[in-house]
Amino acid sequence: MAASSPAGYLLVLALVVPVIGLLGMSVTALIGLRRVEFVAFPVLVAGLAVAGAIATTVAETGEALTYVVGGWAPPLGLALRADGVSAVMLAMAALVVALVALNARALFCADDATPDGRRAFAFWSLLMGLWSALNLVLVGEDLFNLFVALELLTFAAVPLVCLDGRAATLEAALRYLVFALIGSALYLLGTALLYGRYGTLDIGTLRELTQPDLATHAAVALMIGGLMAKAALFPLHIWLPPAHAGAPAPASAVLSALVVKAPFFLIVRLWFDVLPGPPSLPAAQVLAGLGAAAILICSVVALRQERLKLMIAYSTVAQIGYLFLMFRLTAEPGVPAWQTIGWTGGMLQLVSHAFAKAAMFLAAGMIAEALGHDRIAELAGAGRAAPVSVFAFGLAGLSLMGLPPSGGFVAKLLLLNAATLAGAWWIAAVISVGGLLAAAYVTRVLKRAMATPPAPLATRPVALSRELTALTLALVAVALGLVPLQPFELLAIGRP
Amino acid sequence: MSGPTLYGLAAALLVGLGLYGVLAQASPLRRVLAFNLMGAGVFLMFGVAARRGAAAGLPGDPVPQALVITGIVVAFAATALAVMLMRRLAQTRAEEAAAAASSAPAEHG
Amino acid sequence: MKLALDAVLVATLLVLALFSLAARQARASAIGFMGFGLVLALVWVRLGAVDVALTEAAVGALTGLLLLGATSLATPAAQPSRPLRLALAGLCALVAGGLAFLVLEAPDPAPSLAAAAVEPLAALDLGNPVTAVLLAYRALDTLLETVVVVLALIGIWSLAPDADWRGAPMVPGADAPSPPLRLLARLLPPVGLVVAVHILWIGADAPGGKFQAATLIAAMGLLVLMAGLAPAPKLGNTRLRALVVGGPALFLALGLLGFLVPGSFLAWPEGLAKPVIVLIEVALTTSLAVLLALIVLGPGARRPRA
Numbered sequence: 024m025a026a027s028s029p030a031g032y033l034l035v036l037a038l039v040v041p042v043i044g045l046l047g048m049s050v051t052a053l054i055g056l057r058r059v060e061f062v063a064f065p066v067l068v069a070g071l072a073v074a075g076a077i078a079t080t081v082a083e084t085g086e087a088l089t090y091v092v093g094g095w096a097p098p099l100g101l102a103l104r105a106d107g108v109s110a111v112m113l114a115m116a117a118l119v120v121a122l123v124a125l126n127a128r129a130l131f132c133a134d135d136a137t138p139d140g141r142r143a144f145a146f147w148s149l150l151m152g153l154w155s156a157l158n159l160v161l162v163g164e165d166l167f168n169l170f171v172a173l174e175l176l177t178f179a180a181v182p183l184v185c186l187d188g189r190a191a192t193l194e195a196a197l198r199y200l201v202f203a204l205i206g207s208a209l210y211l212l213g214t215a216l217l218y219g220r221y222g223t224l225d226i227g228t229l230r231e232l233t234q235p236d237l238a239t240h241a242a243v244a245l246m247i248g249g250l251m252a253k254a255a256l257f258p259l260h261i262w263l264p265p266a267h268a269g270a271p272a273p274a275s276a277v278l279s280a281l282v283v284k285a286p287f288f289l290i291v292r293l294w295f296d297v298l299p300g301p302p303s304l305p306a307a308q309v310l311a312g313l314g315a316a317a318i319l320i321c322s323v324v325a326l327r328q329e330r331l332k333l334m335i336a337y338s339t340v341a342q343i344g345y346l347f348l349m350f351r352l353t354a355e356p357g358v359p360a361w362q363t364i365g366w367t368g369g370m371l372q373l374v375s376h377a378f379a380k381a382a383m384f385l386a387a388g389m390i391a392e393a394l395g396h397d398r399i400a401e402l403a404g405a406g407r408a409a410p411v412s413v414f415a416f417g418l419a420g421l422s423l424m425g426l427p428p429s430g431g432f433v434a435k436l437l438l439l440n441a442a443t444l445a446g447a448w449w450i451a452a453v454i455s456v457g458g459l460l461a462a463a464y465v466t467r468v469l470k471r472a473m474a475t476p477p478a479p480l481a482t483r484p485v486a487l488s489r490e491l492t493a494l495t496l497a498l499v500a501v502a503l504g505l506v507p508l509q510p511f512e513l514l515a516i517g518r519p
Numbered sequence: 520m521s522g523p524t525l526y527g528l529a530a531a532l533l534v535g536l537g538l539y540g541v542l543a544q545a546s547p548l549r550r551v552l553a554f555n556l557m558g559a560g561v562f563l564m565f566g567v568a569a570r571r572g573a574a575a576g577l578p579g580d581p582v583p584q585a586l587v588i589t590g591i592v593v594a595f596a597a598t599a600l601a602v603m604l605m606r607r608l609a610q611t612r613a614e615e616a617a618a619a620a621s622s623a624p625a626e627h628g
Numbered sequence: 629m630k631l632a633l634d635a636v637l638v639a640t641l642l643v644l645a646l647f648s649l650a651a652r653q654a655r656a657s658a659i660g661f662m663g664f665g666l667v668l669a670l671v672w673v674r675l676g677a678v679d680v681a682l683t684e685a686a687v688g689a690l691t692g693l694l695l696l697g698a699t700s701l702a703t704p705a706a707q708p709s710r711p712l713r714l715a716l717a718g719l720c721a722l723v724a725g726g727l728a729f730l731v732l733e734a735p736d737p738a739p740s741l742a743a744a745a746v747e748p749l750a751a752l753d754l755g756n757p758v759t760a761v762l763l764a765y766r767a768l769d770t771l772l773e774t775v776v777v778v779l780a781l782i783g784i785w786s787l788a789p790d791a792d793w794r795g796a797p798m799v800p801g802a803d804a805p806s807p808p809l810r811l812l813a814r815l816l817p818p819v820g821l822v823v824a825v826h827i828l829w830i831g832a833d834a835p836g837g838k839f840q841a842a843t844l845i846a847a848m849g850l851l852v853l854m855a856g857l858a859p860a861p862k863l864g865n866t867r868l869r870a871l872v873v874g875g876p877a878l879f880l881a882l883g884l885l886g887f888l889v890p891g892s893f894l895a896w897p898e899g900l901a902k903p904v905i906v907l908i909e910v911a912l913t914t915s916l917a918v919l920l921a922l923i924v925l926g927p928g929a930r931r932p933r934a
Contacts, residue, residue, distance in 0.1 A: 145786030219568035222739025527731030535724025572740025578676025585761035
């Protein structure tokens with residue numbers, strides 16, 4: 024059994040640091056602070072440092088970090104592990120959370136004892152819980168421990184949706200919760216079957232044990248089905264648009280950029296690390312087919328939206344579709360999945376979408392603050408009222424469309440190449456059409472935003488520093504397009 | 520047929536019943552109730568695995584039993600969050616309807 | 629004979645489940661569900677899981693209370709169309725049938741961690757293997773699960789109207805408590821508290837422990853509040869908040885201390901495992917009791933003017 028790495032304690036810190044923040048926020052008065060955000064920022068700095076340390080350690084040593092909690096080795100105890108992919112995503116999550124937090128600061132800075140303190144207290148506490156849960160999803164090695172992580176994520180994400188307390192957002196939150204709970208229940212059901220069959224839930228141990236029999240396939244199918252509902256894979260996506268559009272913009276950014284990626288990441292773990300033998304091609308075709316449907320249908324729906332945030336939310340569903348193409352595109356006979364370009368393309372799509380989508384939601388939030396609304400038809404004048412945000416929106420759009428220079432361009436090019444190599448022409452066609460549709464819905468917004476308003480607009484000034492957080496996220500998405508080959512190695516570290 | 524098998528079959532039925540309730544019921548309260556039935560079925564699956572794994576002088580494998588205890592508490596928290604959301608939704612709808620009713624005549628007049 | 633008992637339990641369980649799903653009245657549904665919880669607790673006893681049975685009985689009652697309190701919210705809504713319902717029923721039958729098949733086909737002998745879980749018990753000085761799983765082998769699960777409960781409470785608090793979010797929650801029935809309830813609320817809590825302390829105390833060696841004790845204490849607290857014997861606390865109160873996070877914070881702090889002695893997160897020093905675990909259980913019981921009661925009470929609310 025794998026022993027702890029010397030730097031394995033970093034994995035514990037990644038989970039624990041946000042939890043310390045979360046607990047501290049409930050008792051700010053006890054530690055002599057009047058605002059919750061004063062707790063948030065030291066925690067953010069520490070969490071960023073931990074994520075950075077994990078990423079550099081994994082990249083430098085070329086090996087996965089592991090930690091055996093309490094010295095109780097699996098299968099009895101729990102292990103944590105960060106391979107190359109996890110390390111990249113931990114860093115991604117930390118960066119997105121930190122930049123979103125900088126943007127959110129002005130919105131959630133009320134004194135804890137005031138009525139407005141409710142939103143501040145809830146936002147920062149939930150953000151901390153959400154971050155800890157994400158980190159656990161990325162480093163957990165035990166399927167039940169990961170269930171706890173998923174629940175933590177749900178309980179943090181759902182109340183973020185209805186912070187404004189309107190009936191419409193409460194309804195969206197309730198629907199989100201119902202979908203998430205069905206997903207959790209199915210996931211847990213599969214976990215129970217796996218325990219009954221193998222007597223362990225440790226992924227590293229299961230990898231050695233699993234047999235291609237009915238019980239195993241049924242268990243994993245139930246788990247993946249549940250996770251699909253949580254990841255909003257078409258046609259289980261209907262909860263996502265109202266929830267992501269109803270949340271305050273910084274919360275939307277985190278939900279769309281990070282939260283939906285967590286269940287996807289677990290599907291990847293189950294598919295490649297728990298399922299025995301080479302993955303079944305028909306099952307991969309089904310997942311890729313649903314992904315393709317998401318890309319085509321939800322891009323068209325995004326094009327027809329009247330509200331900016333709803334359009335961005337539908338675009339999230341479409342972009343998640345690309346991730347599921349990966350299961351078909353990594354199936355090369357005789358080649359381990361992580362050495363295929365489909366693997367790199369899929370992972371790069373995940374990371375670049377996270378940055379681009381966070382940038383887009385923050386930019387949309389700034390535009391809505393400047394204009395007082397987010398109706399796409401009446402966006403004229405936004406280019407003058409919030410020029411940096413509109414620019415950031417456009418840059419982030421490059422990634423969604425798959426135009427250079429951007430991470431999305433490299434990701435979609437790799438996926439396209441993988442599709443042609445695999446002879447999956449229909450996937451290649453979908454990727455190309457999806458890019459055109461994304462171009463249509465992004466330029467539709469930009470065209471309106473750059474137009475001159477018919478009458479002089481009364482706009483509210485927005486802080487440049489907050490606009491710059493959106494721009495920074497968009498620039499990261501662009502920069503990902505400039506380092507295409509290096510991540511290739513990093514993303515294969517620690518794979519068996 | 521042994522006891523654990525019987526309970527395993529009951530668990531399977533509960534999962535099916537609960538899943539149908541969550542998916543096909545209209546009222547959110549019934550959905551939450553059905554979710555709890557489904558959860559009970561899932562926990563029983565763990566319980567059956569635990570009972571079958573009885574060894575070393577124990578009446579059951581303690582690991583899945585502990586998982587169920589954790590799961591029950593998490594399911595309670597989920598139920599509470601759902602119920603409170605429904606309660607708040609009902610209040611807010613009533614408030615918004617009252618506000619709309621009181622502002623509507625003013626707009627027309 | 630024993631199989632006959634099992635068959636009767638299973639039949640009752642399924643009938644109650646069906647009843648609570650199909651009952652016309654939401655109230656009948658919720659009451660049916662509470663009965664279901666009680667029978668389920670008996671099933672857990674039959675499965676040799678007394679710890680789970682206690683948890684199910686205690687937490688199931690709180691869940692029933694929540695559902696009962698929400699019955700007025702059961703608004704009639706449009707059912708899905710008939711073909712869709714049939715398709716869903718088919719899908720669920722398929723799931724249930726598949727599961728039943730897997731139950732019948734389960735491996736024999738079943739894999740188990742029982743032997744592995746018993747072996748370190750002597751070194752930990754614990755008699756109850758379930759407690760060892762919850763607070764030693766898989767302590768991270770338990771730590772994070774208390775964080776889940778804290779987060780659920782924060783989520784519930786976030787639903788309050790702005791002006792009331794630090795105020796006291798509304799207690800159902802506290803304005804006009806019935807005399808029998810008042811009597812019950814005076815008599816029962818001392819007994820409940822003694823039982824809870826007993827359950828907590830024996831939890832290290834026999835079935836019982838923090839969740840079961842905490843739920844019982846929470847129920848006693850709710851009873852006192854609902855009988856109008858004490859006012860509900862203000863949610864912004866610093867001492868209340870400290871009670872809420874105290875248990876998880878102590879658990880986490882001791883876990884981090886494990887980095888120093890004996891050198892691993894959530895590992896307990898040799899020879900001191902039992903006192904540390906008992907300390908954590910006591911602290912967690914206090915916090916969980918407050919947490920569970922506050923979760924049932926809900927967000928801060930304005931007092932309705934009489």
